[in-house]
Amino acid sequence: MTVQESGAEPRAAGMKDVAAAAGVSLGTVSNVLNRPDRVSPATRAKVEAAMTALRFVRNESARQLRAGRSRVLAYVMLDGSNPFFTDVAAGMEDTADAGDLSLFLCNSAHQPSREAAYLGRLEQQRVQGILITPVDPDAPLLGEIARRGTPVVVVDRTPGGTTHCSVAVDDVYGGELAVRHLIEQGHERIAFIGNHTTVGQVRDRRLGALRALQAAGLGPDRLVDLTTTALTVADGRGAGERLAGLPAAVRPTAAFCANDLVALGLLQTCANLRMRVPQDLAIVGYDDIEFAAAAAVPLTSVRQPRRRLGRTAAELLLAEAEPGHEHRQVVFTPELVVRASTLR
Amino acid sequence: MTVQESGAEPRAAGMKDVAAAAGVSLGTVSNVLNRPDRVSPATRAKVEAAMTALRFVRNESARQLRAGRSRVLAYVMLDGSNPFFTDVAAGMEDTADAGDLSLFLCNSAHQPSREAAYLGRLEQQRVQGILITPVDPDAPLLGEIARRGTPVVVVDRTPGGTTHCSVAVDDVYGGELAVRHLIEQGHERIAFIGNHTTVGQVRDRRLGALRALQAAGLGPDRLVDLTTTALTVADGRGAGERLAGLPAAVRPTAAFCANDLVALGLLQTCANLRMRVPQDLAIVGYDDIEFAAAAAVPLTSVRQPRRRLGRTAAELLLAEAEPGHEHRQVVFTPELVVRASTLR
DNA sequence: CCTCCGGATTGAAAGGTTTCACAAACCTGG
DNA sequence: CCAGGTTTGTGAAACCTTTCAATCCGGAGG
Numbered sequence: 002m003t004v005q006e007s008g009a010e011p012r013a014a015g016m017k018d019v020a021a022a023a024g025v026s027l028g029t030v031s032n033v034l035n036r037p038d039r040v041s042p043a044t045r046a047k048v049e050a051a052m053t054a055l056r057f058v059r060n061e062s063a064r065q066l067r068a069g070r071s072r073v074l075a076y077v078m079l080d081g082s083n084p085f086f087t088d089v090a091a092g093m094e095d096t097a098d099a100g101d102l103s104l105f106l107c108n109s110a111h112q113p114s115r116e117a118a119y120l121g122r123l124e125q126q127r128v129q130g131i132l133i134t135p136v137d138p139d140a141p142l143l144g145e146i147a148r149r150g151t152p153v154v155v156v157d158r159t160p161g162g163t164t165h166c167s168v169a170v171d172d173v174y175g176g177e178l179a180v181r182h183l184i185e186q187g188h189e190r191i192a193f194i195g196n197h198t199t200v201g202q203v204r205d206r207r208l209g210a211l212r213a214l215q216a217a218g219l220g221p222d223r224l225v226d227l228t229t230t231a232l233t234v235a236d237g238r239g240a241g242e243r244l245a246g247l248p249a250a251v252r253p254t255a256a257f258c259a260n261d262l263v264a265l266g267l268l269q270t271c272a273n274l275r276m277r278v279p280q281d282l283a284i285v286g287y288d289d290i291e292f293a294a295a296a297a298v299p300l301t302s303v304r305q306p307r308r309r310l311g312r313t314a315a316e317l318l319l320a321e322a323e324p325g326h327e328h329r330q331v332v333f334t335p336e337l338v339v340r341a342s343t344l345r
Numbered sequence: 346m347t348v349q350e351s352g353a354e355p356r357a358a359g360m361k362d363v364a365a366a367a368g369v370s371l372g373t374v375s376n377v378l379n380r381p382d383r384v385s386p387a388t389r390a391k392v393e394a395a396m397t398a399l400r401f402v403r404n405e406s407a408r409q410l411r412a413g414r415s416r417v418l419a420y421v422m423l424d425g426s427n428p429f430f431t432d433v434a435a436g437m438e439d440t441a442d443a444g445d446l447s448l449f450l451c452n453s454a455h456q457p458s459r460e461a462a463y464l465g466r467l468e469q470q471r472v473q474g475i476l477i478t479p480v481d482p483d484a485p486l487l488g489e490i491a492r493r494g495t496p497v498v499v500v501d502r503t504p505g506g507t508t509h510c511s512v513a514v515d516d517v518y519g520g521e522l523a524v525r526h527l528i529e530q531g532h533e534r535i536a537f538i539g540n541h542t543t544v545g546q547v548r549d550r551r552l553g554a555l556r557a558l559q560a561a562g563l564g565p566d567r568l569v570d571l572t573t574t575a576l577t578v579a580d581g582r583g584a585g586e587r588l589a590g591l592p593a594a595v596r597p598t599a600a601f602c603a604n605d606l607v608a609l610g611l612l613q614t615c616a617n618l619r620m621r622v623p624q625d626l627a628i629v630g631y632d633d634i635e636f637a638a639a640a641a642v643p644l645t646s647v648r649q650p651r652r653r654l655g656r657t658a659a660e661l662l663l664a665e666a667e668p669g670h671e672h673r674q675v676v677f678t679p680e681l682v683v684r685a686s687t688l689r
Numbered sequence: 690c691c692t693c694c695g696g697a698t699t700g701a702a703a704g705g706t707t708t709c710a711c712a713a714a715c716c717t718g719g
Numbered sequence: 720c721c722a723g724g725t726t727t728g729t730g731a732a733a734c735c736t737t738t739c740a741a742t743c744c745g746g747a748g749g
């Protein structure tokens with residue numbers, strides 16, 4: 002009977018084993034790995050041969066232990082199933098790649114407990130920094146982590162204090178853009194669909210909507226609130242039904258949705274109920290996710306520079322490592338992308 | 346001038362510092378952490394007090410170094426912006442949570458180089474196991490990693506060999522379901538939209554489609570291939586235009602799309618070109634992502650048990666740790682969800 | 690009073706890497 | 720042939736935790 006290839010390996014080879022096999026010292030192996038130019042070509046070849054022969058895999062734990070810090074960034078995202086956040090993450094990856102770092106994604110799925118669990122693990126892992134779109138941007142935990150030495154950058158929220166850097170988009174302005182556009186299209190009674198009582202984000206967008214009304218000389222009563230519990234497609238569908246149920250006299254002729262998922266849900270209800278978009282109801286979404294342009298009636302939406310948001314966030318995070326670092330709050334300006342859902 | 350709170354911290358406190366502060370030995374601190382019942386309540390209280398006072402954070406690197414293995418699972422996904430994969434990841438999180446493990450997500454974005462980079466990092470991190478939907482399921486790298494000792498489970502692909510476990514869905518059957526349904530609806534000339542030449546997955550779905558035709562006594566020429574480069578919404582749009590450009594005599598009356606993104610793109614082109622769905626063109630998608638039901642014309646789609654797929658994959662991964670482990674290939678059965686896009 | 694027992698605590702070793710001061714070998718030019 | 724400089728290579732310490740055999744101590748039983 003021949004020896005099985007797949008038999009229990011004796012033990013993973015370490016640098017020590019490599020050194021022994023190559024007939025050099027431990028320090029030399031380390032040099033091959035970290036400062037190849039300090040090693041003569043001949044020795045380097047010997048060592049590299051030994052490494053492949055022994056199937057050597059560098060032990061990152063030991064490395065980190067020594068270095069005190071890992072080569073990993075992490076993004077704790079609020080909702081992994083929302084394309085907005087995955088696009089933001091893609092931007093972070095751009096920056097991480099450039100700095101030869103890994104980006105790990107964690108999905109808190111709106112649950113504070115999971116968010117906390119991930120944060121704890123990441124801190125213990127001594128990640129180089131944490132990017133996060135938090136459930137609650139003012140939770141004390143974030144400040145504690147930053148104080149204990151792990152840089153934290155808040156993404157797409159602006160925290161009250163200035164314990165850390167943050168990157169966000171001007172949501173008040175975004176809301177203003179959306180509603181100004183609707184007013185220009187002749188609408189004077191506009192639904193606002195979202196959960197502005199619970200999410201700061203959405204509150205700001207609604208605030209912008211009110212500003213736009215005011216600027217046009219219209220009273221705040223022209224904004225009809227259809228409050229949802231979250232910002233999903235299903236919430237949008239539900240709001241659409243409520244909206245359709247309003248008596249014609251008070252029914253808005255346009256809707257500003259707190260995000261595109263809600264807008265898509267609303268759009269679907271409209272299709273079901275034979276309400277024409279934009280003739281019977283104009284719709285503006287928010288985020289301009291890929292599916293917004295791909296909808297049956299392409300959706301007018303407020304676009305945030307998502308990828309850029311992510312890139313910048315990661316850059317700020319890396320900048321934290323530098324000595325005289327000042328926390329910065331970067332705010333990007335959104336833009337309105339006009340499509341068929343508001344153009345009669 | 347008062348001392349700044351935020352001044353440069355002297356150094357992160359380790360267990361040694363905690364031990365000194367609490368007036369106990371290092372071993373005792375470790376016991377408080379790992380075997381609290383072995384420590385008298387009084388001592389434990391002292392130690393815990395010292396830990397909070399010093400803001401002690403356990404160093405996971407050192408822990409892993411000693412243990413030889415980390416408490417982390419990782420999923421390297423093919424496309425972070427495709428909701429299908431984020432749903433699969435959610436299922437994995439269910440299992441990971443239950444086992445008190447963290448799940449880190451990595452997005453290869455279809456790029457072999459990024460996939461390889463992540464795999465290398467994960468292996469170096471000594472993660473407990475790797476879940477992966479690979480760009481190429483037969484790439485030798487996966488086998489090498491498994492051989493070196495990091496368990497690998499292939500998700501949503503079935504690799505040729507049996508070097509590792511895998512979890513997949515029967516794509517041939519899924520394709521069969523889709524096309525059988527279209528035939529039942531009276532269609533006899535059906536477009537297949539996807540990149541079957543490059544992706545095994547898609548090849549299987551197409552194979553199923555051919556089987557369904559055969560079972561109905563229709564020749565393989567009834568399947569009209571509209572080949573795409575990838576499976577995005579844009580690809581679907583493009584295919585739609587090509588399809589619309591076909592002379593009426595040969596133009597299919599139904600389309601089976603290799604995934605929902607493509608189907609949504611196709612749907613949009615139909616709307617633009619005033620082709621009615623399903624009257625002028627019936628459409629079946631694949632994956633049944635959330636947006637499929639939310640489309641203007643809700644999409645008939647082949648649903649895969651995504652979350653279950655993820656859960657099972659993670660379970661298989663954990664099972665690898667057990668001594669007498671045999672690699673298993675689990676295959677789930679998809680189901681057809683019929684909606685308006687195929688019902689005249 | 691002594692022994693023995695068991696629970697609580699200790700001390701030291703181990704785990705794989707990086708770093709750094711130092712030694713060895715080699716080369717340049719006088 | 721030697722002084723001085725440069726290139727290579729070495730050895731040991733340090734990073735922080737876990738583990739485990741050994742020690743300590745108070746009390747029960749003889």
